[in-house]
Amino acid sequence: MTSRLQRRKVSYLVFALLMTGLAACGEKSTAPAIDRDTAHTTGQAGVEPRPSAGPAVTAAANTDDTRNTRRGDRELVDPDNYTLGWIYYDWSGEDPGLDALAEQRVPRIGNFDGDTVTEFNRQQFVDKERERLYALYAEGRGVGSIVANITGTLGEYDPGYGEFYIDPFSPGSTITFGPSYNSDRQLAHQALNTRKDFGAGLKFNNALKAYVWKVPPSEAAELIALFERENNPGRKIYARTRLKILGAHSQGPQNRHEIETEVLDYTLFTEAGTELARFDLQN
Numbered sequence: 001m002t003s004r005l006q007r008r009k010v011s012y013l014v015f016a017l018l019m020t021g022l023a024a025c026g027e028k029s030t031a032p033a034i035d036r037d038t039a040h041t042t043g044q045a046g047v048e049p050r051p052s053a054g055p056a057v058t059a060a061a062n063t064d065d066t067r068n069t070r071r072g073d074r075e076l077v078d079p080d081n082y083t084l085g086w087i088y089y090d091w092s093g094e095d096p097g098l099d100a101l102a103e104q105r106v107p108r109i110g111n112f113d114g115d116t117v118t119e120f121n122r123q124q125f126v127d128k129e130r131e132r133l134y135a136l137y138a139e140g141r142g143v144g145s146i147v148a149n150i151t152g153t154l155g156e157y158d159p160g161y162g163e164f165y166i167d168p169f170s171p172g173s174t175i176t177f178g179p180s181y182n183s184d185r186q187l188a189h190q191a192l193n194t195r196k197d198f199g200a201g202l203k204f205n206n207a208l209k210a211y212v213w214k215v216p217p218s219e220a221a222e223l224i225a226l227f228e229r230e231n232n233p234g235r236k237i238y239a240r241t242r243l244k245i246l247g248a249h250s251q252g253p254q255n256r257h258e259i260e261t262e263v264l265d266y267t268l269f270t271e272a273g274t275e276l277a278r279f280d281l282q283n
Contacts, residue, residue, distance in 0.1 A: 077146075077148070078148050080177050081176055082198070082199065085140070085198045085257070086138075086140025088259055090248075099130060102127075106125045146202070146243045147240070149240055150169075153236055159217055162216065162220075164215055203258050230271070230274065237269060239267065246262055264282055265278070266279050
């Protein structure tokens, strides 16, 4: 079985992704309206999500200073890639270099954010830019869990094993999010546009458990018919997913930033918003 899934993993790494919870197959019903941001597998450009006021964060921070062992009570909802970058630095313990970045951003003389910089007022602009960067960094501090949508497709049904394969959780995949469209946040993050090392991908440590969906043949046929009725032959889906953050590290020769997570639960929907099933991976 493992070798079979490993072969499938390779074939599905090109599929797009987005997040949701693991319980048995539920009855099909129309799900409440959900703002579906988008996420993609490693190697593809992040898709820009709908306008928003930025990620919502709940609860107070509760972190320690031990490298790679930070824990937080804050839950981040629908993050963008910039905010994932701040979470990465918080969990990895690496220095994001914000003081130096503020200095680099402000010219010695000239124009900055619509104002004139001179030898006499430059430090004021540097201080303001530093404050802005640290305020952004605070968005990712103390976050211990993430809730977001992951888009992808429902794989082909395997009658021999009685399984569907949920491509967004293909083992070995890493997902990334696009930047926010919100103009204020875009302006605030301009300082990071030249930072190719900024941002981070999410990796699922228990992807194999989330990947397989056991379904009897009769129910599988009904599900396939549902996609046909919704004019969705590609079986596009999204998963509203809750993740627990486990750690953060750099990966590969390019030091790609990755945030390790555990899928706690998710709810699976068709692209049109019909609920397919709920999954709880904690049981």
